[in-house]
Amino acid sequence: MRNPVPVLAFTSLLLAVLAAGQNQAAPSAEQPTMPYTPSLDLNSMDKSVDPCVDFYQYSCGGWQKANPIPADQTSWSVYAKLYQDNLTFLRAILEQASAGAERTSVTQKIGDFYAACMDESTVEKRGWSALQPDLDAITSLRSVKQITPLLARLQFAYGEKVLFSQGSTQDPDDSELEIAELDQGGLGLPDRDYYVKEDAKSKEIRQRYLEHVERVFELMGQNQETAKKSAQTILRMETALAKGQLTRVERRDPYQLQHKMKATDLNHVAPNLDWRAYYKELEYPSFEVVNLATPDYFRTVNRQLASEPLANWKTYLAFHVVDSFSPYLASSFADENFAFYRKYLRGAKEQQPRWKRCVQYADHQLGEALGQVYVEKVFSPELKASTLEMVRRIEDAMGERIRELDWMSPETKQQALTKLAGIRNKIGYPDKWRDYSSVTILPTDFAGNVRRANEFERRRDINKVGKPVDHGEWQISPPTVDAYYDPQMNDINFPAGVLQPPLYDAKLDDAPNYGDTGGTIGHELTHGFDDEGSQFDANGNLKNWWTKEDRAKFDARTQCVEDQYAQYVVVDDIHINSKLTLDEDVADLGGEILAYIAWQGATKDKQLAPVDGLTPDQRFFVGFAQWACANERPEELRMRAVTDEHSPAKYRINGVIKNMPEFSQAFSCRSGQAMVNSPEKVCKVW
Numbered sequence: 001m002r003n004p005v006p007v008l009a010f011t012s013l014l015l016a017v018l019a020a021g022q023n024q025a026a027p028s029a030e031q032p033t034m035p036y037t038p039s040l041d042l043n044s045m046d047k048s049v050d051p052c053v054d055f056y057q058y059s060c061g062g063w064q065k066a067n068p069i070p071a072d073q074t075s076w077s078v079y080a081k082l083y084q085d086n087l088t089f090l091r092a093i094l095e096q097a098s099a100g101a102e103r104t105s106v107t108q109k110i111g112d113f114y115a116a117c118m119d120e121s122t123v124e125k126r127g128w129s130a131l132q133p134d135l136d137a138i139t140s141l142r143s144v145k146q147i148t149p150l151l152a153r154l155q156f157a158y159g160e161k162v163l164f165s166q167g168s169t170q171d172p173d174d175s176e177l178e179i180a181e182l183d184q185g186g187l188g189l190p191d192r193d194y195y196v197k198e199d200a201k202s203k204e205i206r207q208r209y210l211e212h213v214e215r216v217f218e219l220m221g222q223n224q225e226t227a228k229k230s231a232q233t234i235l236r237m238e239t240a241l242a243k244g245q246l247t248r249v250e251r252r253d254p255y256q257l258q259h260k261m262k263a264t265d266l267n268h269v270a271p272n273l274d275w276r277a278y279y280k281e282l283e284y285p286s287f288e289v290v291n292l293a294t295p296d297y298f299r300t301v302n303r304q305l306a307s308e309p310l311a312n313w314k315t316y317l318a319f320h321v322v323d324s325f326s327p328y329l330a331s332s333f334a335d336e337n338f339a340f341y342r343k344y345l346r347g348a349k350e351q352q353p354r355w356k357r358c359v360q361y362a363d364h365q366l367g368e369a370l371g372q373v374y375v376e377k378v379f380s381p382e383l384k385a386s387t388l389e390m391v392r393r394i395e396d397a398m399g400e401r402i403r404e405l406d407w408m409s410p411e412t413k414q415q416a417l418t419k420l421a422g423i424r425n426k427i428g429y430p431d432k433w434r435d436y437s438s439v440t441i442l443p444t445d446f447a448g449n450v451r452r453a454n455e456f457e458r459r460r461d462i463n464k465v466g467k468p469v470d471h472g473e474w475q476i477s478p479p480t481v482d483a484y485y486d487p488q489m490n491d492i493n494f495p496a497g498v499l500q501p502p503l504y505d506a507k508l509d510d511a512p513n514y515g516d517t518g519g520t521i522g523h524e525l526t527h528g529f530d531d532e533g534s535q536f537d538a539n540g541n542l543k544n545w546w547t548k549e550d551r552a553k554f555d556a557r558t559q560c561v562e563d564q565y566a567q568y569v570v571v572d573d574i575h576i577n578s579k580l581t582l583d584e585d586v587a588d589l590g591g592e593i594l595a596y597i598a599w600q601g602a603t604k605d606k607q608l609a610p611v612d613g614l615t616p617d618q619r620f621f622v623g624f625a626q627w628a629c630a631n632e633r634p635e636e637l638r639m640r641a642v643t644d645e646h647s648p649a650k651y652r653i654n655g656v657i658k659n660m661p662e663f664s665q666a667f668s669c670r671s672g673q674a675m676v677n678s679p680e681k682v683c684k685v686w
């Protein structure tokens, strides 16, 4: 994922990509089809609830009853269910590709990758031997000075869990250029907050983490006493690292992540790493400037390198090599990984069946190869044309809103309209597919395939340094059930996977489609103008284009949203961290307002009649709410309260409609009812 500016995705599915559905019978190998559920489903509603008291319950109560969380899931939702249908569909594609006699280079790669993953007995037999050469190299380290080149090699294979992350990023001052970047990383728990909070639950989680680390070391052959000590070393070292990290809220400010410097100056920030050797080992193209996203973190790393003895570094490196690769090893490792990360931390009851994991690994590692076969089957030119038409209407609505804003000066408005006109719309799939021909994929070497695919991706990322930005690039695969806006690219990205029923439903009329997909498009568009996105200009450069007065008015308006969401309870006594979720909450509100305006424009010459007892406006809003129908485990809610920039599903609906007078009109709600903000309390940004 691109750093330092986070991509603003529509749901947390993108972040928690390994989330999926129920056990299902194997699909027919002949003609896989996606099952159909309408995007507005009366059976999903609970009409015994007053829509003016709890609109989410009214729209989704039936869905919640009919859709308990499957045992292998941490939450369950309309998005997750579609994601699951996608997995079943992709499984059929992969099975055909692994068995097929006449294969293209694309179907060979994905077919053999899947076959190797499904070959459980070979995976079991190999145990964790794939890691042995790296673990041997760690054991043979003779001094802390020798760590640098090995660290580079380990990061190349295993990624950011090994101390920090590296790669390319768009230059914040010149969005057409890719430069080198370094950023924080290196923790086993999902966020730095887990290490520093002093409440009882956080302490319990740290205790459980210690036990997890201890078990991993036992699996690696340490006796219990040594493993216990190793675990304490890991927690102590990671706690020190965590204290040097920026919080998620701090990371929302792009200026906090911008520290361009000469590459040679890295020697002043962190002289205990041999940077020349580091970049040589990673075979970077030559460069002079690097963005050090988090200098304090690298100062912390530097101090730690001086103060921790070599033996502790060996423990640290070995643990992260094994822990980050455990899902791809024999079941003893994969099961322990599941038990801590998905079962304890997120509440899943069972491990997902192997095929489901294998489909997700294939999508994750060879996404644009699998995606090619996928879009051929599910994404017609007509579908692309109709969604592009909707995007155009939403963008027109945004232009209209900007021109009509009563709080923004003409000067800033002009800049905002320029930015809007500069947005690139990417729909369905990339124009040019990623070429995986250099990755060796063997039908009998799952761990090796994963490693080579990882290394391919890191090489691709590193090789971008010093080159012009490729605006055709996508950061998620075509089957992904999600969408995003990227402020540095200034583009919105809607893969084919998110343009399927019950989200975008070509069989239904405009009301539910604008309420649902229209709102999502509006949401992504609004990210271009939210707290973070609005700091980037039309070209994606980090550059202020607001007058001071307009910025102050904007901040006052978003403060209204922040205050409203801060009151909502996530689980137990944990409230939404609305400083973290602010951009998403503002995008949800702005997106739905745009969708409503665009829908009115699209249907102004049509006579709309009630359907199934719901007026057109009511259908628009129920269509909106039903994208978010979900059941969530308390453990998952607890984790997301720390890590997820999105509010829980219920508030993504009820929090929005409270601020839309069109809603209370549609359902004849009275002032004072729960779903109605009194006029002086209505939040309106866009």
Ligand SMILES: [Zn+2]
Pocket (backbone or CB within 6 Å): 008, 009, 010, 011, 523, 524, 527, 584, 587
């Ligand atoms: Zn978003």
